[in-house]
Amino acid sequence: MSSEQKKVMMEVKNINLRFGGVIAIQDVSFDIQEGEIRAIIGPNGAGKSSMLNVINGFYHPQEGEIWFRGEKRPSMEPYEVAKTGIARTFQNIALFKGMTTIENVMTGRQLQMNKNFFWQLFRYGPAIEEEVMHRKRCEEIIDFLEINHIRKSPVGSLPYGLQKRVELARALAMEPDLLLLDEPMAGMNVEEKQDMSRFIIDVNEEFGTTIALIEHDMAVVMDLADRVVVLDYGKMLADGTPKEVQSNQAVIDAYLGVAH
Secondary structure: OOHHHOOEEEEEEEEEEEEOOEEEEEEEEEEEEOOOEEEEEOOOOOOHHHHHHHHOOOOOOOEEEEEEOOEEOOOOOHHHHHHOOEEEOOOOOOOOOOOEHHHHHHHOOHHHOOOOHHHHHHOOOHHHHHHHHHHHHHHHHHHHOOOHHHOOOEHHHOOHHHHHHHHHHHHHOOOOOEEEEEOOOOOOOHHHHHHHHHHHHHHHHHOOOEEEEEOOOHHHHHHHOOEEEEEEOOEEEEEEOHHHHHOOHHHHHHHHOOOO
8 A cells, every 4th residue: 555545543743852951852853653653763862762652641741732533632640551552562671570461461352341240350351251362362473473372381481582582462452543662673683673673563563563663773764664754863864765865975874973
């Protein structure tokens, strides 16, 4: 589907984020279209993770607006943002290390569970039926990401690349409309990156999930992304297709370390 045919899912408009006298994001605006893979790139300290934190409610900008599905979004906390259909993985893995893979993935279903605490506490009647249904969905996601062989393994004992995949599974268990991936391939070897790239494409195509990701590996970004926004020192340098961004002189200068 061409970008002209896609609907805008999210718009960030004139976002300004400051921490005391430090400007993290300065007047940044871009959109994310339904069904696309949208990359946010830039050198270290460019404001990429800060932007994801604004989108999912960890940070609240001093100025600017966020529009989601055509409506201006009020100030929200992360759990409220999650309820709107936005899931997130983190640059530093945030799993429950003592819990198994399936248990970690099940935690991603909490927002989907309707039975009250009383039923869940005693695991009786409707609560058991609901848990069986949600566990089945989690097992499907585990199969999809090809981690069935570690479903009962404590995630703290797993190699780094597999932990990243478990974190992706947990985010997918939320069945998000928009999936935010913060450096999903950081620290991976070539083979692990190839696997993760394949899964990201499969999630986008087979689940229809819109994805916004931060990634430092430019070869990966250029292969995966439909469109790319480039940040540098909190400002937006460029926005366009991978080919357009690659040939943008301001982007080339930023990555080559040309003095500002």
